[in-house]
Amino acid sequence: MNLIINGETKKIDDTVTNVQELLEILKLNKNFIIVEHEHKILSKEEYQSTKLIENQKLELLKIVGGG
Amino acid sequence: MRVFKDDDLIIAGKSIKNRLFIGTGKFSSALVLKECIENSKIEVVTVALRRVDFNGNEDETLSVIDRDRQILLPNTSGARNAEEAIRLARLARASGCGNWLKLEITPEPRYLLPDPIETLKAAQILVKEGFVVLPYINADPILAKRLEELGCATVMPLAAPIGTNKGIKTLELLQIIIEQSNIPVIVDAGLGSPSHACYAMELGADAVLVNTAIASSGDPVSMTHAFSVAVVSGRLAYTSGLANISNIAQASSPEIGVSF
Numbered sequence: 001m002n003l004i005i006n007g008e009t010k011k012i013d014d015t016v017t018n019v020q021e022l023l024e025i026l027k028l029n030k031n032f033i034i035v036e037h038e039h040k041i042l043s044k045e046e047y048q049s050t051k052l053i054e055n056q057k058l059e060l061l062k063i064v065g066g067g
Numbered sequence: 068m069r070v071f072k073d074d075d076l077i078i079a080g081k082s083i084k085n086r087l088f089i090g091t092g093k094f095s096s097a098l099v100l101k102e103c104i105e106n107s108k109i110e111v112v113t114v115a116l117r118r119v120d121f122n123g124n125e126d127e128t129l130s131v132i133d134r135d136r137q138i139l140l141p142n143t144s145g146a147r148n149a150e151e152a153i154r155l156a157r158l159a160r161a162s163g164c165g166n167w168l169k170l171e172i173t174p175e176p177r178y179l180l181p182d183p184i185e186t187l188k189a190a191q192i193l194v195k196e197g198f199v200v201l202p203y204i205n206a207d208p209i210l211a212k213r214l215e216e217l218g219c220a221t222v223m224p225l226a227a228p229i230g231t232n233k234g235i236k237t238l239e240l241l242q243i244i245i246e247q248s249n250i251p252v253i254v255d256a257g258l259g260s261p262s263h264a265c266y267a268m269e270l271g272a273d274a275v276l277v278n279t280a281i282a283s284s285g286d287p288v289s290m291t292h293a294f295s296v297a298v299v300s301g302r303l304a305y306t307s308g309l310a311n312i313s314n315i316a317q318a319s320s321p322e323i324g325v326s327f
Contacts, residue, residue, distance in 0.1 A: 028119065031163075032129060034158050034162040060119040061116050061162075062117065062119050062129075062162075063129045063159075064126040065093070065094060065100065065114065065126060066115025066116075066117075067115075067142070067276075
């Protein structure tokens with residue numbers, strides 16, 4: 001399945017069906033990640049129930065150093 | 068030595084002892100940042116929000132911040148208009164960073180000056196959404212008042228453009244903002260040395276925010292300490308009441324009883 005993650009098309013294993021599984025396969029710690037799915041900010045509780053469909057847009061963000 | 072108590076800075080009900088806020092960008096490592104924070108007992112730190120870097124450049128900033136001791140102040144850096152800033156603010160809150168926000172809208176990269184119109188627009192919405200809004204602004208007293216009236220927690224006027232280390236180039240206007248403000252005034256951006264920070268505090272600023280001058284210095288841990296004591300010194304000078312300035316000499320020794 002292709003997903004548009006942070007503006008780039010990424011090929012993701014078809015076994016991934018929801019946001020929770022996506023973060024696991026990308027080895028991202030969900031405690032430090034903020035997910036925007038199709039322009040909607042998800043709460044951590046919504047990761048499991050948010051299904052992923054071909055060509056959907058996701059923004060994966062994190063806190064970094066800044067002034 | 069006399070101990071000075073009850074001089075905490077209060078923002079949105081939070082009591083803050085250390086009036087030096089630091090930005091966490093540009094540090095050579097998260098460990099250096101951690102030492103700066105711990106050694107100088109920094110209580111307010113700014114952070115930014117960025118896309119996850121899949122090329123493996125890990126940023127460990129968050130892992131060295133002790134949320135029991137430091138207040139996180141996420142910024143909206145990178146936002147060029149109100150809409151982008153509001154989106155970043157909501158994302159920051161969703162990340163679990165709390166509801167404090169350094170509202171920063173800089174439409175052009177050369178001087179990174181804050182856009183007053185977009186900042187006002189965004190502040191209006193974010194205050195309504197329950198954010199504790201600390202807007203980064205040019206040293207504009209009217210804008211500072213407008214932001215105060217709509218419920219911002221502080222104003223953060225600049226001393227000079229971000230990262231320039233030029234010191235206080237907005238002196239006269241900063242003084243007006245400080246004189247007129249009923250909310251804390253935090254001098255942000257452009258402070259390059261502890262003397263600049265001390266001077267801002269002597270003028271009556273409630274706090275200062277420093278990043279580049281610390282992170283890009285030869286020894287950031289020592290420099291944080293230098294800024295920290297300068298801020299204490301400036302604050303004490305302000306609360307003590309500085310003596311008057313005179314154009315002519317005022318003898319310090321008695322003028323009577325001179326032996327010739």
